Amino acid sequence: MKNRILIALLVAFSACNTQLQVKDKQIHNTRIKSDSIGGEDARSKALIAPYKLKLDSLMNIRIMVASADIKKEQPEGALGNMVCDLLMRNVIKNGHKPDFCVLNNGGLRIPTIYAGNVYIRTVYELMPFDNQLVMLKLKGSKCAELLELIAQNNGVPVSGLRLVIQNNQATAIQVQGAAFDLNKDYWILTSDYLANGGDKADALKNPIETINLNQKIRDVLIAQMKEMYYEGETLQSIKDGRITKN
Amino acid sequence: MEELQRIKRKDFIKQTLYLVGFGALANSPVRVLAQAKPKTLCVLHTNDWHSRIEPFPLSDKNLGGQGGAAVRATLINRIRQEEGELLLLDAGDIFQGTPYFNFYGGELEYKLMSEMGYDCVTLGNHDFDNGIDGLIKQMPHAKFDFVNANYDFSKTVLKEKIQPYKIYRKKGLKIGVFGLGIELSGLVPENLCKGIIYNDPIKVANSIAEELKLKKKCDLVICLSHLGYKYKENKVSDEVLATQTKNIDLILGGHTHTFLPEPIFYENLMHQKVIVNQVGWAGLQLGKLNFTFEPFVKTVAQVSSQLISLTNIQNG
Numbered sequence: 192m193k194n195r196i197l198i199a200l201l202v203a204f205s206a207c208n209t210q211l212q213v214k215d216k217q218i219h220n221t222r223i224k225s226d227s228i229g230g231e232d233a234r235s236k237a238l239i240a241p242y243k244l245k246l247d248s249l250m251n252i253r254i255m256v257a258s259a260d261i262k263k264e265q266p267e268g269a270l271g272n273m274v275c276d277l278l279m280r281n282v283i284k285n286g287h288k289p290d291f292c293v294l295n296n297g298g299l300r301i302p303t304i305y306a307g308n309v310y311i312r313t314v315y316e317l318m319p320f321d322n323q324l325v326m327l328k329l330k331g332s333k334c335a336e337l338l339e340l341i342a343q344n345n346g347v348p349v350s351g352l353r354l355v356i357q358n359n360q361a362t363a364i365q366v367q368g369a370a371f372d373l374n375k376d377y378w379i380l381t382s383d384y385l386a387n388g389g390d391k392a393d394a395l396k397n398p399i400e401t402i403n404l405n406q407k408i409r410d411v412l413i414a415q416m417k418e419m420y421y422e423g424e425t426l427q428s429i430k431d432g433r434i435t436k437n
Numbered sequence: 438m439e440e441l442q443r444i445k446r447k448d449f450i451k452q453t454l455y456l457v458g459f460g461a462l463a464n465s466p467v468r469v470l471a472q473a474k475p476k477t478l479c480v481l482h483t484n485d486w487h488s489r490i491e492p493f494p495l496s497d498k499n500l501g502g503q504g505g506a507a508v509r510a511t512l513i514n515r516i517r518q519e520e521g522e523l524l525l526l527d528a529g530d531i532f533q534g535t536p537y538f539n540f541y542g543g544e545l546e547y548k549l550m551s552e553m554g555y556d557c558v559t560l561g562n563h564d565f566d567n568g569i570d571g572l573i574k575q576m577p578h579a580k581f582d583f584v585n586a587n588y589d590f591s592k593t594v595l596k597e598k599i600q601p602y603k604i605y606r607k608k609g610l611k612i613g614v615f616g617l618g619i620e621l622s623g624l625v626p627e628n629l630c631k632g633i634i635y636n637d638p639i640k641v642a643n644s645i646a647e648e649l650k651l652k653k654k655c656d657l658v659i660c661l662s663h664l665g666y667k668y669k670e671n672k673v674s675d676e677v678l679a680t681q682t683k684n685i686d687l688i689l690g691g692h693t694h695t696f697l698p699e700p701i702f703y704e705n706l707m708h709q710k711v712i713v714n715q716v717g718w719a720g721l722q723l724g725k726l727n728f729t730f731e732p733f734v735k736t737v738a739q740v741s742s743q744l745i746s747l748t749n750i751q752n753g
Contacts, residue, residue, distance in 0.1 A: 216739075217740075217741035218699045218700075218741070218742050219742070220743065220744040220746075221744070221745055221746070223512060223746065223747060225505075225511070228512055230508070231505070231507030231510075231511060232507045232508070232510035232511040232514060234552060235506055235510040235553070236507045238548055238552060239491070239506065239507065239545065239549070242490075242541060242545050243490075245540070246536055246540060249536070249540070302499075303498075305496055305497065308496075312536060315536040315539060316534070316536075319488075319538065319539060321539070384626065387627070388623070389624075389626065
């Protein structure tokens with residue numbers, strides 16, 4: 192009998208599993224400066240060196256100067272404005288007629304382009320994805336769905352479009368200065384990512400017509416900046432109230 | 438503080454006296470001796486590195502000079518000298534964000550992580566940015582394991598390359614590490630992740646964690662999660678995972694780029710503690726958690742956490 196109890200206890204004990212019965216919790220946060228621990232690891236640095244050398248030669252090329260800090264913000268941000276405005280300019284210059292441009296917040300991957308030199312590297316970091324430009328012809332009703340999505344997302348990068356977000360809805364909508372017309376078809380300039388339904392942009396699926404511009408958004412931005420810089424323009428930080436919130 | 442320690446010691450002695458009898462019988466004398474001292478396991482972790490090989494450029498007013506793989510490597514080497522055997526983990530989105538990825542496809546990221554001695558990583562949505570083929574192409578450069586339990590890869594070429602979990606033995610302890618990924622549909626273009634079937638992370642986590650804890654008898658069960666820390670909307674996250682499961686001890690997260698000031702303690706379905714941590718993004722910080730296991734009883738009595746921010750600014 193004694194033995195049985197012992198065995199039962201042993202079984203019970205061995206079946207007992209690790210638990211976090213934390214009695215003591217210690218939290219230390221530290222900031223470590225590289226020189227305090229002996230700088231960069233030589234082996235890792237040597238591993239990086241050949242890759243860095245090639246990249247630097249391709250990336251550290253100045254293509255533009257920003258006249259002020261250009262920030263990503265919502266509902267409207269100068270960074271989103273700048274990107275969409277440049278894309279519209281480039282595409283219109285090449286003979287296309289988009290009514291407005293829409294991108295997504297997640298597509299802009301740095302929070303600020305700081306005043307000063309803008310390098311090819313800057314644009315790569317702003318837009319690392321290999322997304323391509325597409326033009327979609329959409330029914331007014333589908334556009335309205337898209338505009339609602341813009342409002343629900345608390346504003347996204349746009350150009351050629353003005354709207355006021357009221358109770359999570361798009362109101363006072365203007366396209367190229369004219370009131371939005373539900374019975375009209377519109378040409379939208381956007382990324383293939385959104386056109387394929389990315390970021391829940393289902394309204395962009397099944398358009399009346401699609402034109403693949405077969406250019407990466409990043410490459411178009413770089414080309415457009417180079418050209419503007421060559422012509423003596425700098426990059427401005429512009430917020431013109433295209434999307435406001437009531 | 439001394440008072441606290443005295444109470445703790447009293448508690449400890451009471452507990453051990455009670456259990457020592459059985460423990461001594463259950464274990465051979467050699468093992469008892471070997472286990473007599475508490476063991477401390479160090480877990481280091483990163484998430485959402487996003488190809489930040491170099492520190493942020495000095496022109497960046499907020500982050501200039503911070504981060505950088507070569508400084509992280511120095512730090513990890515130093516911690517290894519102090520701690521001995523440890524676990525080095527990453528919760529995904531190693532790829533995408535700097536031209537290093539555009540030009541080299543993640544090759545250098547994997548090489549550097551191999552050099553640093555990473556044990557195990559899970560996959561983030563951006564790790565599919567060059568498609569399944571782009572991921573497989575870089576795997577030969579990775580001398581570490583890939584885990585994910587809630588993507589069904591059986592219809593893809595990844596099926597042999599990624600395991601649901603891995604078990605590691607460090608300092609005589611058995612640690613189970615499994616991975617969970619976010620729903621890819623809507624985040625990753627379909628042609629880049631074709632054939633991967635997403636399964637409910639909570640369901641999967643419960644069955645895998647049970648296997649690791651109860652069947653495989655792991656001393657610690659760690660989930661590498663790319664679900665995101667938490668959301669305003671009703672969406673599965675590390676917080677949901679922590680509270681809706683059992684048998685997980687530690688969730689190391691990613692995706693939401695959350696800089697948690699310290700690890701968050703939750704209670705699981707069985708009212709046991711679960712720790713959730715996430716260390717921002719870009720290799721700006723290294724998370725360090727030390728678990729001290731009491732001898733005999735195999736409970737974790739102490740958890741200490743250190744959040745280490747890296748900066749490359751000299752004399753800054």
